[in-house]
Amino acid sequence: MSTDGPAATAVPHNDPMELEHHTADETHPATDAPATAQPQRPAHQGHSVRLEGLRAFYGEAEQVRGISLEFPANQVTAIIGPSGCGKSTMIRCVNRMHEEIPGAHAKGKVLLDDVDLYDPAVDVVAVRRAIGMVFQKPNPFPTMSIFDNVAAGLRLTSRRRENLSHKVESALRSASLWDEVKDRLSSPGAGLSGGQQQRLCIARSLAVDPEVLLMDEPCSALDPIATLKIEELIDQLKQRVTIVIVTHNMQQAARVADRTAFMLSGALVEVGPTQEIFTTPGDLRTEEYVTGKFG
Amino acid sequence: MSGHGQAQRQLQRFAPSRARQRSDRLARGFILAATVIALIPLVLILYYLLSKGLSSWSPSFFTTDPTGNTFFAKASIGGIKSAILGTIEIVALASAISIPAGIGVAVWLVEYGGERLAAHLVRFFVDVLTGVPSIVFGLFIYIALIVGTGSSYAGYKGSLALSLLMLPVVIRSAEVVLQLVPGALREAALALGAPRWRVIFSVVLPTALPGMVTGVLLAIARAAGETAPLLFTAAATFKTDFNLGQFMNSLPVQIYNDVTSPTTSVVNRAWGAALTLVTMILILNLLARLVSRRSRLA
Amino acid sequence: MEAASVAGGDRSVLERSPLARLPDRLLKYSLAALTALILALIVYFFIRLVGEAEPVFAKSGILDFAFNNDWNVGANHFGALPLVLGTLITSVLALIIGVPVAVATAVYLTELCPSRVKTPVTVLIELLAAVPSVVYGLWGIFFLAPKLQPLEQWLADRLSFIPFVGGGLVTIPNIFIAGLILAIMILPIVSAISREVIATVPPDHKEAALGLGATRWEMIRLAVLPYCRAGITGASMLGLGRAVGETIAVTIVIGDAPQLPHQLFGQGYSLAAVIANEFGEAQGLHRSALFAAGLALFVLTLLVNGVARLLVLRASRSRSASPANPASAGTAIVPAPVR
Structure with missing residues (x-):
């Protein structure tokens, strides 16, 4: 589609x-x-991402065992599965973050609108600009102010300063953080609450205008109220970017995702519209997982 | 094929600009260059030491005392026997003093001091002590053992100055290793009803010993290369003397004295002595490395 | 244990006899006494040093000693300004040359180098610390100084419009060579501590930068260096402490001229060098002045090292406060830098 x-x-x-x-x-x-x-x-x-036979390794150990999967444009796709099933490793392959770990490498194809991101001619820096990432633990730069955190990515690419504060504001607005921080943009980003820090990190990713946003368990370190805010945000953001979210929380997947993929032991078990996965899964293992029989 | 080109162009929007790529390459180039530059002096020093020092090495170089002759080209200037023996004696005595004392302080810090204020004070003090210039330790010993005592320089006074220098190194390295001894091991021994001192002597110290050897060897290596604290504690002399109560020659001090000589053969003796000294110290360092690789407390 | 049950028949089994507890107490108090003795010794040495330096202060005052520029053994007048300045100039020179190189090697070894190269290069840089001071001096005076003289002279001629740096004749032992030798000597310690500090940067921050599409250098600039500023400053201060106190190598290559340093490529003197050089023949007030120079050196290094240790400690403290960091950072950084 x-x-x-x-x-x-x-x-x-x-x-x-x-x-x-x-x-x-x-x-x-x-x-x-x-x-x-x-x-x-x-x-x-928007832009879609397609995995074709993706395999990821830590040294000799194969953590992701050949996954083919599509993340349709302007939709939220959730990846669920028990811990250790390779779901984090898998999305870290999408923006080629996986290979930053010493000894780790990936095989197969990741296509962003038909561009193979693992093509040798592709610049890994460009891949990460095109595909933003929000991490499990909020990780604002500790030495920078709120403003500088959001501006960090922009400053890398643009010499011009005049638009900076405008872009920072719009990124913070997109992350629903503007109203909370507009009076203290110059205070350190690390001084915010956990949920605010995570939205700051989202704003930082959005500021450079990526086509896809990867979220690796973005709420696992947050309280329920902060989690709710992020989930609302995800719903708005899909107008702008294609979102892939890894979560161990099935309710969260049910709440935010248009499509859900279920992974087990490094392999994809099934993928489909979220409604379907949670009510009429095609695979027995999916049914057992979503009904809480294991995991 | 065309798909490829198209693909590249589409990602181009996100590709880092030429300027960014250039500054990335430039910065990485500088960092690599700096690392290479850092290694150049070592290579040059070792090369120069070998090329200059090896030529003055001969069996008699190690078996004769320096003669003190620096004027008569025909007469022998002698070797470095007294300096080698002196360095070994002085450093051996310094080790005999500072190693037990240093390990003792480290045991106190770990087993009794813990997180008490006094322990933190001692730690800070020891850290600061590592930065005290070695020549100041020489002055300390001079003041305490020579000023007003009517006595003069002596080998054992040099040893004392070196032991002051070694102490903080031994304490800190031993402490780090002692802290690595698992608490469960101590508790297991205590639970058997062993008193604390038995636990320390029969469980903690034997477990930590191999790890402590590394720090001790490095401390010895450091002391062996020191010149300044020996200048006015052990002084320089020519003859071999096994009495630590007398003036005592040492490799670093002899090198220092020879450097200032206008006679080429004496300077060459300094190179030979320097090569000897560096060889001794490198062997100690290599030993330390081997031991530490063998004995990872973990 | 057996002793307790045998000797004290009427005693409760749970109570150990005072005799059995004796070795424990003995050990505890003797170790405490040993520790206290070492501290007391250092304090005693310090007081004696002040006492020995006193005559020169009494004669013309501390200020005259510190700020007068006439160090004249013949006239029995001792103003240490040339020595203090010589020490400071050579040490700062060592920092300017040595710290960037040391930090760059640390960055290379922690962030950029292939894992195969890492250990050998680390070992080689640490070997620099194993070379004795006197060997640096020997190499400096017979190899480095003559080889660099043409380059220095060229620089001095070209830069003659800059006061202190340009103009004049390049002497063979000179202040610049002393600073360069010191830079090489402090490199291993500054590099080692910087490496440990850089290793404490949480991977989160580095990934945040990479995830934004930063190049490797931009990641270092954005996430690594700002995070390590305090620690690297501390490492540099420790290097400064080393440079200030370094004696023999400097004595050999600085030229030993007790005059105000007026030219970078000219001769100078330092506090440590003057002691090493003149102590042997010094008598009376001259000797007292040398003790005063030692005292100045001692106080200077105490200050520099105290500040450095606090900086490094604080850097590693704030690290270990955040849960993602290994608590070992504190202990890993403090062990005595071995040279």
Whole structure:
């Protein structure tokens, strides 16, 4: 269903060669490019990710054993499964974070709108710009203020300063954090509560305008109220980005996800609309897991 | 094929700019270069030591005392026998003093001091002591044992100065190892009804011993290379003397004296002595490394 | 144990006889006494040192000793300013040259290097610390100084518009060579401690930076270096302490001229060098002045090292306060840097 969306957006980007020079520094000037028939990339027209035979290793040990799976554009896909089933490892392969662990490597394909991210010609830095990540533990930069945390990614790519505060504000608004922090943007990010820190990290990821957002158990360190806020946020964000969320909390998956994938021992058991997975799963193991018989 | 090119172009929007890639490469290049630069002096020193020092090595170089002759080109200037023996004697006595004392303090810190204020004070003090210049330890011993005593320099006074220098190193390294001894081991022995001192002597110390050897060897290596504290405690002399109550020669002090000589052959003797000293110290360091690899307390 | 039950027939089994408890107490108090004795000895030495230095202070005052620039043995006048300045200039020079290189090696070894290279390079850098001071001096005066002289002269000629650096004749032992040798000597300790500090940066922060699409260098700049600032400052201060107190190598290469340092490539003197050089023949007031120089050195290194230790400790404390960090950070950093 989503394969048309990305193809449509892919076209305007690859037409003019000079585009590459603008876009290296700036995220938006695609709008100035002559060939851009569409005035601006519509918010709802997103990007899909497809895994093909993805395998991930720690040294010799194979933690993810050949997964093929699609994350459709502008949808929230939840990955559930018992701890140790490889779900975190799997999404860390999507933005090639997995290979940062000494001795770890991955095989297979991860396609972002038909671009194989493991193609040798692909720059890993670009992959991580295109696919943002929110981690299990809120990890704002401890030495930076709230403002600087959000601006950190922007400052890497853009020399221009004039738009910075505007972009920071819009990222904080997108993360529903603006109203809580607008009066203390210069105080340290580490001084916020856990839930606020996690939303700060979401704002930091959104500020660089990624196409996909990966969330690795983003609420596991948070209290229920903070968790609820993040879940509401996820619902709004899918207008803008494709979201993949790993969670050990099945209620959370049921609440936020359009589609749910169930993993066991490094393999994909089944994937489908969330409703279906939780009510009429096709596989006995899924049924046992979602009804709490194990895990 | 075209799919590939298209693919690249689409991700291009996110690719780091040329400037960023350049600064990344540049910074990594600088960091690598700095690491290489850091290793250059070591290579140069070792190379220079070998090329200069080996030529003055000969059997008689190690078996004769220096003669003190620096003027007559024909006459022999002698070797470094007294310096080698002196260094061994002085360092052996310094080790005999500082190793038991240092381990004693470390045992007190770990077994009795714990988190008490006094223990923290001692730790801080010991840390600061590691930074005291070695020449100041020489001054301390000079003041305590030579000023007003009517006596003069002596080998054992050099040993005392070196033992002051070794103490903080021994204490700190022994403490780290003692802390690694699992508490469960102590509790097991205490639960058998053993008194604390037996636990320390028959469980804690034997367990920690191999680990402590590393720190001790490094402390010895450090002391063996020190010149400054010996200058006015043990002084320099030519003849071999096994009496630690007399003036005593040592390798570092002899090298120091020889460096300032205008005579080439004497300077060459300094190179030979330096190569000897560095060889001794490197052997101690290698031993320490081997021991520490063998005996990981974990 | 047996002693208790045999000797005390009428005593409760649970009570150990005073005799059996004796070794325990003996050990505890003798160890405490040993510790106290060592502390007391150092305090005693310090007081005696002040006492020995007193005559020179009494003659013309502490201020004159510290700030007068005339160190004249013949005239029996001792102003230590040239020595203090020589010590400070060479030490700061060592920091300027040595710290960036040391921190870069630490960053390389912890963040960039392939794991195969890591151990050998670490061992080699630590071997630099095993070379005795006198050997550095020997190498400095016979190899480094002559080899660098043309380069120094070239620099001095080109930079003659900069006061202190440019102009003048390059002498063979000189202040710059002393600073360079010191830089090499402090490199291992600064590098080792920086490495331990950098190793405490939580992977979370590094992943946060990488996840934002930072290049490796940007990750180091964004997540690693700011986090380690206090620890690296502490490491540099420890290096400074080393440089200030280093004696023999400096004595050999600094030129031993008791004059105000007026040129980077000219001769100078340092507190430690003057003691090593002149103590043997010194008498009376001269000897007292050398003790005063030792006292100045002692106090200077105490201050520098005290501050450094506090910085490193605080850096590792704040680390271990956060749950993700190994509590071992504190102990891993403090062990005596061995040279």
